Amino acid sequence: MNDIDFTLLAPRLEKHKGEAGSLIAVLQEAQELYGWLSPELLAHVAEETGIPPAKVMGVATFYAQFRLKPVGKNLILLCQGTACHVNGSAEIEKAVRDYLGVEEGEITPDGLFTYNSVACLGCCSLSPVMMINSKAYGNLTGAKTVEVLEKIKSGVDAK
Ligand code: FES
Numbered sequence: 001m002n003d004i005d006f007t008l009l010a011p012r013l014e015k016h017k018g019e020a021g022s023l024i025a026v027l028q029e030a031q032e033l034y035g036w037l038s039p040e041l042l043a044h045v046a047e048e049t050g051i052p053p054a055k056v057m058g059v060a061t062f063y064a065q066f067r068l069k070p071v072g073k074n075l076i077l078l079c080q081g082t083a084c085h086v087n088g089s090a091e092i093e094k095a096v097r098d099y100l101g102v103e104e105g106e107i108t109p110d111g112l113f114t115y116n117s118v119a120c121l122g123c124c125s126l127s128p129v130m131m132i133n134s135k136a137y138g139n140l141t142g143a144k145t146v147e148v149l150e151k152i153k154s155g156v157d158a159k
Helices: 010-016 021-034 039-049 053-062 082-088 087-099 142-153
Strands: 074-081 113-118 129-134 135-137
Touching: 010 039, 010 087, 021 039, 021 053, 021 113, 053 142, 074 087, 082 087, 082 113, 087 135, 087 142, 129 142, 135 142
Parallel strands: 074 113
Antiparallel strands: 074 129, 129 135
16 A cells, blocks of 8 residues: 555654664654554655664564554544543543444454554644544544544545
8 A cells, every 4th residue: 555644754753863773662653653564654764764674674573562464444543642631532532442342453343443542643722632544533522433433434434
């Protein structure tokens, strides 16, 4: 797949630029955003950091925390930043987990969803926020969250 939106990763790469030994942190953040480390994503990280591709791949395969296999068709990012936390991110996470019936990082049996918790998504005024396939859903409640997921499941929204 060549439709990865690398712009999400750009600020994270910038943050770690020039930092010695930052590769693990960069890969963690990349995985947080995209759910898994695809070959295209690893190649992009190598290119942007100047770290040889073989080394990037070596680190990604060495640590068990890194997923080298795909996630569900729709990747849900649950914001756990301060503003979202204060405004009820726990309720949103519970609604997502109950609706999907899987744990963080797992794929639902129908292959449609995976969710991951992430740090601030950068749209705190909409908190609590979740992002699905690069689209932000804000001012969420548990009920509204389920509504969004149901729409996506029935093919009305997102991809
Ligand atoms: S804390 Fe959730 S978007 Fe900033």
